Amino acid sequence: DVKVTQSSRYLVKRTGEKVFLECVQDMDHENMFWYRQDPGLGLRLIYFSYDVKMKEKGDIPEGYSVSREKKERFSLILESASTNQTSMYLCASSPALGAKNIQYFGAGTRLSVL
Amino acid sequence: GNSVTQMEGPVTLSEEAFLTINCTYTATGYPSLFWYVQYPGEGLQLLLKATKADDKGSNKGFEATYRKETTSFHLEKGSVQVSDSAVYFCASRGGYQKVTFGTGTKLQVIP
Numbered sequence: 001d002v003k004v005t006q007s008s009r010y011l012v013k014r015t016g017e018k019v020f021l022e023c024v025q026d027m028d029h030e031n032m033f034w035y036r037q038d039p040g041l042g043l044r045l046i047y048f049s050y051d052v053k054m055k056e057k058g059d060i061p062e063g064y065s066v067s068r069e070k071k072e073r074f075s076l077i078l079e080s081a082s083t084n085q086t087s088m089y090l091c092a093s094s095p096a097l098g099a100k101n102i103q104y105f106g107a108g109t110r111l112s113v114l
Numbered sequence: 115g116n117s118v119t120q121m122e123g124p125v126t127l128s129e130e131a132f133l134t135i136n137c138t139y140t141a142t143g144y145p146s147l148f149w150y151v152q153y154p155g156e157g158l159q160l161l162l163k164a165t166k167a168d169d170k171g172s173n174k175g176f177e178a179t180y181r182k183e184t185t186s187f188h189l190e191k192g193s194v195q196v197s198d199s200a201v202y203f204c205a206s207r208g209g210y211q212k213v214t215f216g217t218g219t220k221l222q223v224i225p
Contacts, residue, residue: 004157033212042203042217043158058212090157102148103213105157 003027006091006106013113019078021109023091030096032074033103034058034066037088049074050096081113116141120204120216127194127223135189135219137178137204145208147171147180147187152201152218161189161202194223 007022025032031050035043035058045058047066055066063085067075074093078085088110092103120137127133139145146165150158162171167182176191187204204216 035215040217043215045212048212092158101207102160102163103158105150105159107155107157 004091004093004104004106006089006109008109009107011109011111013078013081013111015082015113017078017081017113019081019111019113021076021078021089021091021111023074023076023093023106024072025074025093025104026072027093027095027104028071029093029104030071031094032068033092033094034064034074034076035090035092036060037090037108043090046076081111083113085111086113087111116145116206116208116214118204118206118214118216120202120219122217123201123220125219125221127221129196129223129225130193131223133189133191133194133198133221135202135204135221137187137189137216139185139187139204139206139214141185141206141208143208144182145206147178148205148207148213149176149178149187149189150203150205150215152203154200158203194221196223196225199223 004025033048034046049055049068065077091106094101094103117140148163149161151161152158162173164171164180170179201218203218207213
């Protein structure tokens with residue numbers, strides 16, 4: 001059974017804190033993604049990675065960075081959290097790039113920045 | 115670039131009613147099309163997909179047909195249940211490009 005695990009379901013942080021969101025997949029997938037989900041905006045891609053140590057900017061990378069040191073783990077980093085980064089964050093993985101490949105999602109991390 | 119437009123919600127239906135959620139796309143080439151569903155408190159999961167024109171994806175009583183002539187991929191179900199209450203996302207993916215999601219449509223089914 002495929003599994004994408006996000007380390008926290010709920011997280012509360014203060015403005016200016018450095019925040020790490022962790023995601024692990026057990027399917028040996030090449031690709032991993034970070035999205036944020038906001039009401040009325042749907043899912044917006046922050047960053048994605050198609051291989052270890054590789055990363056590509058998505059549609060809204062500002063204020064975020066990522067790390068992929070191992071194939072199964074993809075971390076999203078908020079260097080200095082701000083209130084406008086309060087959101088639901090979703091991690092996903094998929095096999096190597098191809099139009100037919102579906103994405104598998106984690107349960108999400110709801111981050112509140114106070 | 116690619117884009118996906120789906121009808122705004124929320125959509126409220128009585129149990130056993132017919133459901134249609136509209137989705138249209140713009141893309142270069144012929145993308146694969148998907149419907150994902152997000153149940154309360156969970157991440158997204160694939161509901162169905164279609165990879166070429168005239169393909170019909172189906173799962174759990176839901177269906178969607180890839181219509182190239184109208185660039186549409188509308189989601190339908192003949193008789194909804196309370197357990198179908200969720201947010202539904204239409205998405206497209208072309209070749210080596212990333213997935214583009216619609217904004218989501220919330221469905222509420224009342225007994």
